[in-house]
Amino acid sequence: AAVVEHTFNVGATNISQLCTESVIYTANEQLPGPTIEANEGDTVVVHVVNESPYSLSVHWHGIFQLLNGWADGAYLITDCSIQPSGNFTYQFNITGQEGTLWWHAHSSLLRATIYGALIIKPRNGTAGYPFTAPYGEIPIVFGEWWNKNVNDVEIDGHLTGLGPAISDALTINGMPGDHTSCKGAGVYEVEVASNKTYLLRIVNAALNVELFFKVAHHNFTVVAVDACYTGPYTTDVIAIAPGQTVDALMTTLAPPRWYYMAATVFDSNTASIPFNNGTATGIIKYEGAPNETIASMPSMPAHNDVVTANNFYWSLTGLARSDDPAVPTTVNHSMIVEFGLDQEPCAPDQTKCKEYALVAFMNGYSFQPPKKVSLLNALFDDLTDVYSEDFPMSPPSVPTIRKATSVKKVMYNDVVEVVLQSKKYKTKVGTENHPIHLHGYNFFVLAQGLGRYDPTERSTFNLVNPQVRNTVAVPGGGWAVIRFTANNPGMWFMHCHLDAHVPLGLGMVFEVLDGPAPNILPPPPDGYPKCY
Numbered sequence: 001a002a003v004v005e006h007t008f009n010v011g012a013t014n015i016s017q018l019c020t021e022s023v024i025y026t027a028n029e030q031l032p033g034p035t036i037e038a039n040e041g042d043t044v045v046v047h048v049v050n051e052s053p054y055s056l057s058v059h060w061h062g063i064f065q066l067l068n069g070w071a072d073g074a075y076l077i078t079d080c081s082i083q084p085s086g087n088f089t090y091q092f093n094i095t096g097q098e099g100t101l102w103w104h105a106h107s108s109l110l111r112a113t114i115y116g117a118l119i120i121k122p123r124n125g126t127a128g129y130p131f132t133a134p135y136g137e138i139p140i141v142f143g144e145w146w147n148k149n150v151n152d153v154e155i156d157g158h159l160t161g162l163g164p165a166i167s168d169a170l171t172i173n174g175m176p177g178d179h180t181s182c183k184g185a186g187v188y189e190v191e192v193a194s195n196k197t198y199l200l201r202i203v204n205a206a207l208n209v210e211l212f213f214k215v216a217h218h219n220f221t222v223v224a225v226d227a228c229y230t231g232p233y234t235t236d237v238i239a240i241a242p243g244q245t246v247d248a249l250m251t252t253l254a255p256p257r258w259y260y261m262a263a264t265v266f267d268s269n270t271a272s273i274p275f276n277n278g279t280a281t282g283i284i285k286y287e288g289a290p291n292e293t294i295a296s297m298p299s300m301p302a303h304n305d306v307v308t309a310n311n312f313y314w315s316l317t318g319l320a321r322s323d324d325p326a327v328p329t330t331v332n333h334s335m336i337v338e339f340g341l342d343q344e345p346c347a348p349d350q351t352k353c354k355e356y357a358l359v360a361f362m363n364g365y366s367f368q369p370p371k372k373v374s375l376l377n378a379l380f381d382d383l384t385d386v387y388s389e390d391f392p393m394s395p396p397s398v399p400t401i402r403k404a405t406s407v408k409k410v411m412y413n414d415v416v417e418v419v420l421q422s423k424k425y426k427t428k429v430g431t432e433n434h435p436i437h438l439h440g441y442n443f444f445v446l447a448q449g450l451g452r453y454d455p456t457e458r459s460t461f462n463l464v465n466p467q468v469r470n471t472v473a474v475p476g477g478g479w480a481v482i483r484f485t486a487n488n489p490g491m492w493f494m495h496c497h498l499d500a501h502v503p504l505g506l507g508m509v510f511e512v513l514d515g516p517a518p519n520i521l522p523p524p525p526d527g528y529p530k531c532y
């Protein structure tokens, strides 16, 4: 096993994008940021130097951080962020996971431009991939682009409660492609050889939009999601929610020409103003293709094609090899977590309510991060009054919304099952799919469906080869059942990965207590950003 070392200098970069000059914050002046490539078993060391005027935490999305929650980079959950002019070295081992993950800023709007892929290949000397080794690998990282300063964008959205301003473009590897109104916008291009199989490592790093992805005249075989192998699944369209990754094989069997890849928005919230961020394009060029070829475009699903999206999401299974962990069958905590958005209740002294101010909740609690110390720090140092342990097992019988820093306490190795129930608020907002992401663990997705979860669904749970993920796109107004073993002591955030919903309170935290030695959280590393 090797040590993979990087330095990320986070600072201002001038960029010309969509015919507009702007200043954005990036890691090492790259958009997307540097790709981290490692083998399973390696140790990753990233020195983050914060030359931006904002406080900064970097999250290694999907990495277990076993007994190492200090490096999870979740602002105010596991650390207190790197102050401007400060630095911190994140160090973690990659154990028991292979495939594509990613990293992103987990504080303020730096998240819009500070992100990159984290690729984990099989350990050297092992059997390697559970499929024929690809001829080449192609990272495809989706993002969103605003011509306005991203910070203003988020502030707009939160003041009006209508959600974030719709982005001006979707991007593929940082570039919008040639189907926008700006002639001469950057286009991602990749050259391929005929009759070869490539592994596409696809990441949805967009802030607030689920996406469809296709390549004209090509099919995919999905082999992993969220760095967990899947049963091979053949499709011509991929649906991917913010936070998720998909590894897909693509064989270049088409005539040697140029082909577009394209990404468009999937928005199940058909009642709202449809998100229309246009189409991001890239070009796949076969070696030897004539230069003047007009590339063909894939025909994309309609933006509200729920059937196509769910068919993709719900058809995936885990690979369930004999040495993969089996689904635990005894459950210690059987929770129903009902979540959604609602109109913020009026303050008693207010004569009028703000018309659109929104609040988000899970089981009636709107999550408020602590102010002065991270939850993990508070747990480790036994600080009282930072959080309460009263997060409920099920929604309140009378709908109430309380703003609080409330966690669900579980013991080491407890098995937690959560029915994630999405609740519709009127028809105006919050009926989109919510990608729910859990830090520190992967979970089994036992079943998913539309409408209200009914306990009789239990008989349909896939306990044999369910898909394993860290982020599940819970259907708008529908449900998903997840199960995981809490074998990683610490404080672990579970939240909606639509970025605009996090500050509204769409999250909760699992407090997982230490187990018997050696399953004890060690003290924080040197230089750990505390705020006291």
Ligand code: C2O
Pocket: 059, 061, 074, 104, 106, 243, 437, 439, 493, 495, 497
């Ligand atoms: Cu990728 Cu808490 O996030």
